[in-house]
Amino acid sequence: MSDILLTIDGKEVRAKQDMTLLEAARSAGISIPTLCHHEKLEPYGACRLCIVEVETRGHPRIVVSCVYPVEKDIVVRTRSEKIDRIRKMILELQMAHAPDSFILQDLATEYGADKDRFEKEPSFCIHCGLCVRYCAEVKKKNAVGFVDRGIRKEISFIPEIASKECWNCKECFELCPTEALQAAYVLIEALISPETSFKPEEDGDRTKGDQDRKARKGLSVLA
Amino acid sequence: MDTDRIDQIVDKHHGEPSSLIQILLDIQTENSWLPREALERVAERLQVPMTRIQHIATFYKAFSLVPKGRHQIHICVGTACHVRGGSRVLDTVEDLTGIKPGETDLDLKFSLETVNCLGCCALGPVMEIDGKTHGKMAPAQTADVLKNYD
Known part of the structure; x- marks a missing residue:
């Protein structure tokens, strides 16, 4: 398989044929912001934050780099006035849902996004699908999935599976960019078993303190 | 709806x-709606995760996860019917x-x-x-129409 040569931000980059633009850029040390990307998971293209400008034969256009395969001799710009403007807008829209997310706040500072630009609709979930895909693709448990569609789309645990699998896993908690997932989990847990939901864990989980802190935070944002 | 009938449908x-x-x-x-047991049976037979079925069943408006009444009433609120009342x-x-709208009465008679x-549109409302189809409805006529269903 021959390597593909392309230009990213003025830098000559050599990439493998089945790579995406995002992978090629990252392998060359060029960072592109992402929210829904995870190395272990199939590209999903949900958050749209990784958009870049691709120029072929003098025609620039906007593509989503995490799902766009590398092509020969294309010129890619990961930052431009247009890209920054769109990213700012995406961040502002997402912050209408999750204004308290640290990841979003950091990105907002970088791109000058105003978290109060749009009226708040605090669902806390930005539909990145990380928890849903991680549970399906890596853990193969399918304990959490999406329900409904459009503006009513949200994540939902399957109680029968979650009560068996989730207690000792919770690996998706770390992935969530807004910590909405934990809020949903803690809420469902409290609904299924009110008397055990805040029971401290017996096994010495080293991230326990961290998780508890996050879980409390999840509840406080829900209240 | 019994498991055998669901199996037949899956086999079909x-x-x-x-x-x-x-x-x-x-x-x-x-069945006019999708009971949880039916979905679980389908998941088991097709080896499809429940999350996926739940996603699809909640995505399309053609599916209902709650029981529906024996008679489905659809009332048009489109532009032409709206201006005609x-x-x-x-x-x-x-x-x-x-x-x-979206509810079913306790006797499972009507869903609205x-x-x-x-x-x-020419028949609106x-x-x-x-x-x-019951066209050119006046509010006063609706009772007479609904009377014919039980």
Whole structure:
């Protein structure tokens, strides 16, 4: 398989044929912001934050780099006035849902996004699908999935599976960019078993303190 | 709906996971809603995760996860019916049946839905019950029409 040569931000980059633009850029040390990307998971293209400008034969256009395969001799710009403007807008829209997310706040500072630009609709979930895909693709448990569609789309645990699998896993908690997932989990847990939901864990989980802190935070944002 | 009937439907589609939507539609048509046990059986037979079925069943409006009444009332609130008083027909039907759009009454007699166009604007305001079109409805006439269903 021959390597593909392309230009990213003025830098000559050599990439493998089945790579995406995002992978090629990252392998060359060029960072592109992402929210829904995870190395272990199939590209999903949900958050749209990784958009870049691709120029072929003098025609620039906007593509989503995490799902766009590398092509020969294309010129890619990961930052431009247009890209920054769109990213700012995406961040502002997402912050209408999750204004308290640290990841979003950091990105907002970088791109000058105003978290109060749009009226708040605090669902806390930005539909990145990380928890849903991680549970399906890596853990193969399918304990959490999406329900409904459009503006009513949200994540939902399957109680029968979650009560068996989730207690000792919770690996998706770390992935969530807004910590909405934990809020949903803690809420469902409290609904299924009110008397055990805040029971401290017996096994010495080293991230326990961290998780508890996050879980409390999840509840406080829900209240 | 019993497990044997669900198995028959799954077999009719050769147990193909890609036929999931068709299978759910068949169950929906026969049973008028999708009970949880039916979905669990389908998940088991097709080896499709429950999250996926739940996503699909909540995504399409053709599926219902709650029991539906014996008669489905659709009231058009599209532009043509609206200007001819469709919303007043809707109000009257809401009063008569005691349910709001999207709901089903306790006797499982009627389910009420609004629709945005039934394709016969000249007949507006239109009320459709179990696929039968009742055109040029006046609020006062709705009681007479609903009386014919039990």
